[in-house]
Amino acid sequence: MSLKTLTTGLTAASLIGFGAAQAEGLPDTMTWTAYDVGSQGHSEASAIADAFGRAYNTRVRIQPAGSAIGRLQPLLGGRADYAYLATESFFASEGTYDFAERRWGPQDLRAVAGRPSTFGVPTAADADIHNLEDLRGKRVAYVAGNPSVNVKCDAILAFGGLTSEDVEVVMFPTHGAAMGSLAQNRADAACTTTTASQLYELEESSRGIRWVDIPADDSSGWERMNQVAPVFQPFEETIGAGLSEESPANMLAYRYPIIVSMAERSDDEVYAFVKALDETYGLYKDATSAIHRWSIEDSGVPPIDIPFHPGAVRYMEDKGIWTDEMQAWNEARLDRLEMLKTAWDEVLAEGEGLDEDAFAARWEERRQAVLAEFR
Template sequence: MLRDIAISATAAIALAGHATAQDVTLPSTIAVTAADVGGTSYNQAIAIGKALQDAYGVSLRVIGTANPQAKVAPVRDGRIPFSIAGSDVFFAFEGVGDYASPDWGPQDLRAVALVGGENCLTYVVAGDAGIETMADFKGKNIPWVVGSSPLQANAEAMLAFAGLTLDDVNLVEMPSYGAAIDAMINGQVDAMTTVSTGGLVEKAVAGPRGVDYIAYPHDDEEGWARMREVNPHFAKRVATMAAGGLDEPLECIGVPYPDVITYSKDHDLVYNFTKALNEQVDVYAAADPSTAGFAPDKQMMEWTVPYHEAAIEVYREAGAWSDELDAHTEALLARADVLAEAWAATEGMRDSETFKEEWMKMRAEALEAAGMPVYFR
């Protein structure tokens, strides 16, 4: 069953026995994947690592990666127990986009933390690009990050808000998120979809072009409907935090970021890591305010990826879990089972040149038969 989560090889690290008054016991070293060096999740991981080192003597080894699949693959393969990832985990869980391939399919991942916050997902645009709303994107140069279906889908969804398509802009291929930010600073592109906080956005703020942030007015129901046709996991959020500051609160997009995920079925490892994140949140949030959303009462627990049962235990003990969240999780686990059964039926056809199209059709048929929303076709 898809609910049986693969053991991470890193869980084999001998527990160092670093116990504290909080009764947290963790390995002496824990590795995590994160974004590019300087990216939001990388910087957050560094702040978290300092807090865990001081509290428990744990060394958090942070591995920066160039694209979403590079974050997830080592965790899937059992080489690293956790990823501090982004909304790409939604695509991975569903087996769509770049994950609709013979090497991937719907992923048996679970959430440890789905971080809320006072920042948001939006387009950061160069201050001299003449862009004030999404309608102004027509004819502009925007990056197309190769191998990142989430960033590509974000671009497509945000353009749809204004009734635009990819044909209305000039796509400039980029190898990574960090390269796309550099390209905006250097004048090669005019904007980049991103979280409004983080070191690389700060870098753009300090660059020669400056930055502005695009709003997605919450009363534009047609725009939001078009956007959600592409990315159904987008929620409304009012941001008060952004690199360089905001003149006023910004109506924009909320998705959990980062999303700490695991494939591990080592209950003790996941339980203790989750507990450590919760117990030290005030410490690392003082060093990096963007991490405040790791607190149990600020997380987006009703999102589209199920929490790990050990993490749920921690949140229940903290008084942040409810019967309604149990029901939500059961629905997601049932969805995971349907996707897993559909994927198993593709075993003999994964060498097909039309595999992606065939899988997406089988996926849609299975979800429809189970009375579940399809989201992607």
């Protein structure tokens, strides 16, 4: 269903209990950043903004950006209240990739909520790849300059006890080119979400499609995966190319989009935001094929890329959803972030005279040492 259909199709019955009045604690105007127009993140942000407007008269301006820096800079500078992000929220909290430069480092970000999104390894069926070990020596498509995709691919290989050196990495200039490479017989496997248009083309091609199994009960594999990035969980997916209720696949779930705020944002405001997200769910849950996964029981709990905001935790506690195990996860994630921030300040002082490449190398060495101690 399109956003236009959602907007025009709402009836008076849909608004019972909302009253189109300002929600207590929710700002009457907000600015959000999101991925570019046409992306899943922008579409879902638009649907949620529409629901907030209809239910609470809240006016939301969505600022699209095609880069991680473009989405985060307004949030960090106070020009945006919330950002709809993906794995760049993890990179920003860790001080890696774009955020390893002196002007960045680990950022004090907090999760408000984040929808589970699936990610796996589609393969050409004729490549005879049935499990992760079968990827050894095969051509695996990576995307140049796209750490969000590549780090997940590295994590999946780690699950299977492999690294990128155990496969033939084929680097493509864009995500679309990497996904299209399977049907073109330029690669045997890729790493992506399940609904990329090129995968439907692969399914209909002479090569066919098969998803590599990532078993939910392989605890050692999940431990290896989460050492790469501690943000993944098992998920059985039925939506996407080559998938159905009758033919599901085990893969990983990560969070996209993640609604992100700065740590200092008011607890009461974030509480009101999550409450509004929950209470307007019925107004936006059919706007896209996967937006129903914003149900608060799924989107308001860990694991996720960054620590949850205290206001979000308080709402989940009031709903009776937040557990002691979730609290322990959140505290550990906060400890990890604080340790990295402390280490960053030390490296900034130590590396004052280093050039950018030497500084980045010094920081990554220190970051790995901190994480080894943390584990």
